[in-house]
Amino acid sequence: MIRIxxxxxxxxxxRQAELLSWLAAERPDVACLQEIKASIDQLPFExxxxxxxWTGWHGEKGYSGVGVLVSKSLAPTAPPLDHPAFDFEQRIAxxxxxxxxxxxxxxxxxxxxxxxxxxxxxxxxxxLDTWAEDAARDGQPLLICxxxxxxxxxxxxxxxxxxxxQIGTRPDEREVFERLLSRNLVDVCRELDPDNDGLFTxxxxxxxxxxxxxxxxxxYVLASQPLAARAASFxxxxxxxxxxHGPVVVEFA
DNA sequence: ATGGTTGCTTAGCAA
Numbered sequence: 001m002i003r004i005x006x007x008x009x010x011x012x013x014x015r016q017a018e019l020l021s022w023l024a025a026e027r028p029d030v031a032c033l034q035e036i037k038a039s040i041d042q043l044p045f046e047x048x049x050x051x052x053x054w055t056g057w058h059g060e061k062g063y064s065g066v067g068v069l070v071s072k073s074l075a076p077t078a079p080p081l082d083h084p085a086f087d088f089e090q091r092i093a094x095x096x097x098x099x100x101x102x103x104x105x106x107x108x109x110x111x112x113x114x115x116x117x118x119x120x121x122x123x124x125x126x127x128l129d130t131w132a133e134d135a136a137r138d139g140q141p142l143l144i145c146x147x148x149x150x151x152x153x154x155x156x157x158x159x160x161x162x163x164x165x166q167i168g169t170r171p172d173e174r175e176v177f178e179r180l181l182s183r184n185l186v187d188v189c190r191e192l193d194p195d196n197d198g199l200f201t202x203x204x205x206x207x208x209x210x211x212x213x214x215x216x217x218x219x220y221v222l223a224s225q226p227l228a229a230r231a232a233s234f235x236x237x238x239x240x241x242x243x244x245h246g247p248v249v250v251e252f253a
Numbered sequence: 254a255t256g257g258t259t260g261c262t263t264a265g266c267a268a
Contacts (some may be wrong), residue, residue, distance in 0.1 A: 090260080
């Protein structure tokens with residue numbers, strides 16, 4: 001089994017202990033992290049060098065930023081991080097790793113929330129779609145993992161959280177999301193659990209919404225076929241950590 | 254219609 005994880009940690013320095021204990025417990029082969037909110041020189045040595053992992057950090061001081069951790073059992077040397085031209089505010093990092101018999105590019109993505117600049121969100125999603133379209137045309141398998149900041153369907157937002165036309169649920173952003181999925185990509189968790197109306201990855205941090213599972217599904221693992229067909233199971237760590245997002249771990253056969 | 258909480262960039266943002 002190969003485990004691929006994604007987690008918006010909402011400040012990696014504040015989550016250091018829980019991140020390391022989660023890593024030790026889950027031992028994902030690849031972990032994509034978002035909202036690290038730190039530049040590399042701000043990271044403590046415990047995060048610069050994590051036992052058993054290559055670490056790829058792409059962050060700035062205090063805001064946004066992503067990371068990719070790759071198990072040393074998957075790669076003999078540190079896989080280089082790549083940043084597509086449409087990147088801004090350190091929102092995407094891509095590594096290539098051999099998974100089974102294929103070289104797969106794994107992207108850790110933090111899509112802009114859109115509250116500050118909604119058009120920038122649409123542009124970023126559109127560019128991500130074009131990037132995935134190119135990969136599909138070239139037959140290059142992809143895993144797009146991260147906080148995409150869009151809830152695909154009505155059912156991906158708890159009824160108590162629904163409001164008309166709110167960001168994350170608008171028709172135009174959902175349209176780009178569906179176009180992205182049309183690039184030979186599968187929303188793995190929804191595919192594995194099609195009837196679950198309580199499948200959320202983010203909960204507003206007040207009134208015990210997380211304990212009550214009143215949330216949104218905005219964190220995803222999108223996998224190219226035929227990789228997606230190997231997805232066997234997944235878990236959302238609703239009780240893991242103190243970020244407003246839970247970690248998502250997908251197991252591939 | 255608004256609020257509530259958290260982490261960061263120390264004081265208000267952004268989420």
